[in-house]
Amino acid sequence: MDRPIGVIDSGVGGLTVAKEIMRQLPKETIYYVGDTSRCPYGSRPKEEVIAFTWQMVHFLLKKQIKMLVIACNTATAFALEEIQAKIEIPVVGVVHPGARSALKNTQNISIGVIGTKGTIESKVYERALRSINNEVEIYSKACEPFVPLVERNCLTGDYARSIVQQSLAHFQETSIDTLILGCTHYPLLQPLIQEVIGEDVTVISSGDETAREVSAILYHHELLQTDDVQPNHFFYTTGSRALFSQIANNWFGTPLHNIIEIVL
Structure with missing residues (x-):
């Protein structure tokens, strides 16, 4: 059509x-x-x-x-x-496409979710993930500075890297092997996010x-x-x-x- x-x-x-x-x-x-x-x-x-x-x-x-x-x-x-x-x-x-993709990729059923304050506080990803697998372990974090970075086209460089490092420090002491980019702005920062979170973590974009x-x-x-x-x-x-x-x-x-x- x-x-x-x-x-x-x-x-x-x-x-x-x-x-x-x-x-x-x-x-x-x-x-x-x-x-x-x-x-x-x-x-x-x-x-x-x-x-x-x-x-x-x-x-x-x-x-x-x-x-x-x-x-x-x-x-x-x-x-x-x-x-x-x-x-x-x-x-x-x-949301549901991203949740399904994360559960396909995780090996230890331990998944991180980053997004805006509204998305994280709504717990929409927790509900979507647990509607498929009740045993999933979920670690969530609002990364409020990421969207302004993208909207200003500040995707590389020391300042952007420092913001990403500060925002993702929360996950260093977790066992996640998969990270959902719970905001469609975040894939534009994906190279930096992957660098900071480490190659052992699969980064999921819902696109x-x-x-x-x-x-x-x-x-x-x-x-x-x-x-x-x-x-x-x-x-x-x-x-x-x-x-x-x-x-x-x-x-x-x-x-x-x-x-x-x-x-x-």
């Missing part, structure tokens, strides 16, 4: 999910909305996150999307079930598993794009187009077109 997939996030982090969907489903068109002017969501009240998330959803529904991906862990934790209940198209979040779930749901609902077409993606940001473009182009490794500033 020649209609776009909508992807929403509090900022640029959801590009990590959009990129993986585009890789796995190269015929599909993506309409992405990043609410960069109000990022981060993780420290905001639940009601505010839900209201902002609905604004992005309504914007994309006007674009006739056929499926919605909530590529923000905080928005997934607070708003996923409500949105699934109230709109008619398929809606997926990023790959989420893209597989998107593919399966589109197939089940007979919504896959089967025509041999060249997709025309659109990227909307509520913040600086220039900064969004810089981060997006670096992440994709190629200049992106159709980057547009909007007001929600």
Whole structure:
């Protein structure tokens, strides 16, 4: 079906999910909305996150999307079930795919989770992990400085490394062999995170598993794009187009077109 997939996030982090969907489903068109002017969501009240998330959803529904991906862990934790209940198209979040991937990879059933304050305090990953395996040992930590680092495109260097080291010190005395990046901004810091946490720990980003779930749901609902077409993606940001473009182009490794500033 020649209609776009909508992807929403509090900022640029959801590009990590959009990129993986585009890789796995190269015929599909993506309409992405990043609410960069109000990022981060993780420290905001639940009601505010839900209201902002609905604004992005309504914007994309006007674009006739056929499926919605909530590529923000905080928005997934607070708003996923409500949105699934109230709109008619398929809606997926990023928490359960990330949890499944972590449980596939862990050898000692000891898993770390890092995310925003809102995501960690919601315990959404604990519930998702334990719904699959009650015996899993979970260590969680809110890493509030990470999203501002990414949104400023500060991904390397001594300052970024020191922030990552301070934030992950909590895990040095644990037995985790798997770490879930419970915020879609965090994969942009993944090289630093992997360096600090150590090569013995598998770092899990939910993008790959989420893209597989998107593919399966589109197939089940007979919504896959089967025509041999060249997709025309659109990227909307509520913040600086220039900064969004810089981060997006670096992440994709190629200049992106159709980057547009909007007001929600």
